Amino acid sequence: MGKLDGRVVIITGAARGQGEQEARLFAAEGARVVLGDVLDEPGEALAKELGECARFVHLDVGREDDWTAAVAAAKDAFGSVDGLVNNAGILRFNELVGTPLAEYLEVVQVNQVGTFLGMRTVAPELAAAGGGTIVNTASYVALSGMPLLTAYAATKAAVVGMTRVAAMELADKGIRVNAMCPGAVDTPMTNPAHLDPAADTAEATAAVDELYRKLVPLGRIGRPEEVARLALFLSSEDSSYVTGQPFVVDGGWLTGVSVF
Numbered sequence: 001m002g003k004l005d006g007r008v009v010i011i012t013g014a015a016r017g018q019g020e021q022e023a024r025l026f027a028a029e030g031a032r033v034v035l036g037d038v039l040d041e042p043g044e045a046l047a048k049e050l051g052e053c054a055r056f057v058h059l060d061v062g063r064e065d066d067w068t069a070a071v072a073a074a075k076d077a078f079g080s081v082d083g084l085v086n087n088a089g090i091l092r093f094n095e096l097v098g099t100p101l102a103e104y105l106e107v108v109q110v111n112q113v114g115t116f117l118g119m120r121t122v123a124p125e126l127a128a129a130g131g132g133t134i135v136n137t138a139s140y141v142a143l144s145g146m147p148l149l150t151a152y153a154a155t156k157a158a159v160v161g162m163t164r165v166a167a168m169e170l171a172d173k174g175i176r177v178n179a180m181c182p183g184a185v186d187t188p189m190t191n192p193a194h195l196d197p198a199a200d201t202a203e204a205t206a207a208v209d210e211l212y213r214k215l216v217p218l219g220r221i222g223r224p225e226e227v228a229r230l231a232l233f234l235s236s237e238d239s240s241y242v243t244g245q246p247f248v249v250d251g252g253w254l255t256g257v258s259v260f
C-alpha cells in the first residue's frame with residue numbers, strides 16, 4: 001500500500017532538483033504523476049524511467065495555454081487530476097537598486113504567476129474529482145529576509161499569501177492547500193556543479209556543507225529528498241486536518257541566531 005495509491009498528481013519543475021525527487025517519491029507511493037517542465041529532455045527521460053505511471057508534458061508555468069494543455073494531457077492519460085505540486089521556480093540575485101524591471105518581472109512570472117495559474121487551472125479539476133491537495137513551494141525567504149533577493153522573496157511571500165486564501169476558498173470542496181518553505185537545499189539552483197558533467201559534485205557539496213555547517217543548527221545543507229517527504233506528507237491523508245499553512249524545512253536555520 002502506497003500513501004498515494006489511486007492519486008493523479010501534476011508536479012511542475014519536475015525535470016530535476018526537488019521536483020524530480022517529488023516525482024520519484026510520489027510514483028513510489030503509488031501515484032500517477034504528470035511531470036511538467038520547460039526542460040523537455042530530462043523531463044522526458046525521467047518519465048520514461050518511471051514507466052507507465054508517469055507522463056511528461058512541456059509546461060511553462062507562466063503560460064495559461066500551457067496549463068490548459070497540461071491538464072488535458074493529464075486527464076487524457078489518467079482520467080482525472082486530484083493533486084498538484086507547484087514546485088517550478090527560478091532564482092535571481094541582485095541588489096534592490098540594481099534590479100532591472102525585466103528581471104523582477106521574470107521572477108514574478110515564474111514563481112508567482114506560475115503558482116497562481118497552476119492553482120486556478122487545477123482547482124476545478126480537484127473539485128470535480130471530489131477533492132484533493134495543492135502543495136505550493138515558497139521559501140524560507142518568504143518568512144525572513146536575505147540580501148540580494150528582492151524579487152525572489154517577494155514572489156515567495158506571495159505564494160504563502162495565496163496559499164492561505166486558496167485554502168479558505170477551497171476547503172468546502174475538499175481541497176487542502178499548503179506551502180513548503182525550504183531553507184538551503186542541494187539542487188542545481190544552489191549548487192550549479194550538479195549541471196556540470198565535469199564537476200566533482202561530492203566536492204562541491206562538501207564546500208556548500210562547510211558554509212551551512214555554521215549557519216544551520218543541523219549542520220548541513222538539505223537534500224531534495226527531504227523536501228519531497230514534506231510534499232508527500234502534505235499530499236497524503238497523513239495531513240488530513242492541515243490546510244493553509246507554511247511549513248519550514250530548513251534544518252533549523254530560522255530558529256534563531258547562533259552565537260557559535
Ligand SMILES: NC(=O)c1ccc[n+]([C@@H]2O[C@H](COP(=O)([O-])OP(=O)(O)OC[C@H]3O[C@@H](n4cnc5c(N)ncnc54)[C@H](O)[C@@H]3O)[C@@H](O)[C@H]2O)c1
Nearest residue numbers: 013016017018060061087088089139182184185187188189
Ligand atoms: N534549492 C533551494 O535551496 C531552495 C530553497 C527554497 C525554495 N526553493 C524552491 O524550490 C523549488 C524547486 O527548486 P530547486 O532547488 O529544485 O531548483 P532547480 O533549479 O534545480 O529546479 C527548478 C525546476 O523548475 C523548472 N522551471 C524553471 N522555470 C520553469 C517554468 N517557467 N515552467 C516550468 N518549469 C520551470 C526548471 O527547469 C527546473 O527543472 C523552486 O520553487 C525554488 O524556488 C529552493
